[in-house]
Amino acid sequence: MTANLAIIILAAGQGTRMKSRIPKVLHPIGGRPLVGHVLTTAARLEAQHIEVVVRHERDQVVAALTKDYPGAVFIDQDDVPGTGRAVQVAIDALPADFDGDVLVLSGDVPLLEVETLRRLIDGHRTAAAAATLLSARLEDPTGYGRVIRDAAGTVQRIVEQKDASADEAAVTEINAGVYVFRAPELRTYLSRVGQDNAQGEMYLTTVIELLRGAEQTVAAELADDTASTFGINDRVQLAEAGRVLNDRIVRRWQREGVTVIDPATTWIDDDANLSPDVTILPNTHILRATVIAPGAIVGPDTTLVDCEVGENAIVRRTDATLAVIGAGATVGPFSFLRPGTVLGANGKIGAYVETKNAEIGEGSKVPHLSYVGDATIGRGVNLGASTITANYDDVNKHRTEIGDEVHTGSHTVLVAPVRLGAGAKTAAGAVVRKDVPAGALAMSVAPQRNIEGWVEKNRAGTGAADAASRENSAE
Secondary structure, three states, X not given: OOOOEEEEEEEOOOOHHHOOOOOHHHOEEOOEEHHHHHHHHHHHOOOOEEEEEEOOOHHHHHHHHHOOOOOOEEEEOOOOOOHXXXXXXXXXXXXXXXXXXXXXEEOOOXXXXXXXXXXXXXXXXXXXXXXXXXXXXXXXXXXXXXXXXXXXXXXXXXXXXHHOOHHHHOOOEEEEEEEEEEHHHHHHHHOOOOOOOOOOOOOOHHHHHHHHHOOOOEEEXXXXXXXXXXXXXXXXXXXXXXXXXXXXXXXXXXXXXXXXXXXXXXXXXXXXXXXXXXXEOOOEEEEOOOEEOOOOEEOOOEEEEOOEEOOOOEEOOEEEEOOEEOOOOEEOOOEEEOOOOEEOOOOEEEEOOEEEEEEEOOOOEEEEOOEEEEEEEOOOOEEOOOOEEEOEOOOOEOOEEEOOOOEEOOOOEEEOOEEEOOOXXXXXXXXXXXXXXXXXXXXXXXXXXXXXXXXXXXXXXXXXXXXXXXXHHHO
């Protein structure tokens, strides 16, 4: 299907209506930049050549895409404006003997699916057309170029919004900015495109008109799903496209056996990977390359970024990034897992716990009100409420090591670097500055001192002083 095919992706525009320092094509939906979705779709067509035409914020665009899309070749557009010139510089960069088909995509049309493009290419080749464009019918076509047909329904030309007459502007069939051309004809007729229009640009759409004038076959493929042709020009359209994409992703996982309780408040990025019998509760975001194993329950009110969640784990009201949660483990509510957190199977990170760069062994528990950073924790450990690993000495970070079956008392502070041997204990309120041998009890002992009458003397007239006076008088 896609043999002898070159793909040109137009990503040179400034996108002024976004009103952003970020190039329009780099604004994200579904965990990828707009042009990233186009590149991902293009890669699945297995074309011989994939070129991305860049100009505005060229270095920023190239840097953002090079790592994730290594097969793309970046072509610089010169000072001549317009989509026609963008395609022309890309065509010039192809091998001179390339005589196949050229698929032209827009970097700001992210919702096109591979099946739609395959149909477009197939229809183009079946019709032996010099050019085939993808069109759609919209109730409100404002902002899009209009597809103008003759009385027989044959495509005659495409008119941009700013160049359209009143009658042409009333046409509801729009140009999606997606084309297939035969390369020889494209080369020939691009050389004849001028800049005689309201914008002073080389329009790619002029090629369609020139081809028709030369009695070449121009076909049009009407898109089944108009949402797939959405172009992004401002933040409103960005949000609309994001919602359409998310709806697709959620439905796909539901059909794969994932229970999504409230699709309207569930956001799942395109690179996430879920398993059958996963349950996603409301207000949950599954972002980037997060992987969730069968039987896990995630949410409500949870955000996972690049995390791994094991089989039958439960994660509630949690914010986690680059964390691994073992099978059967429980996390939350109100937990904060920072990068490098690894919770072993059947472990627990509980309410109001923050972890960072911490390996927590199988069956170990950090139930509540604790900070565990830069630590290695063995199996079967229980950290008492408000246990803190004091890992930072104002200059360097240091590591805490805790052996198997260690139990700490409430409000223990472990001043790193420090090691607690297997089976060790700490008493409530202990401040541990030295290593604790296996099986030892660490205590910070200071005699308690009571100063009689201090409140009545120093806080006279307060409720506390009055209450103390009444109790002392009663005695």
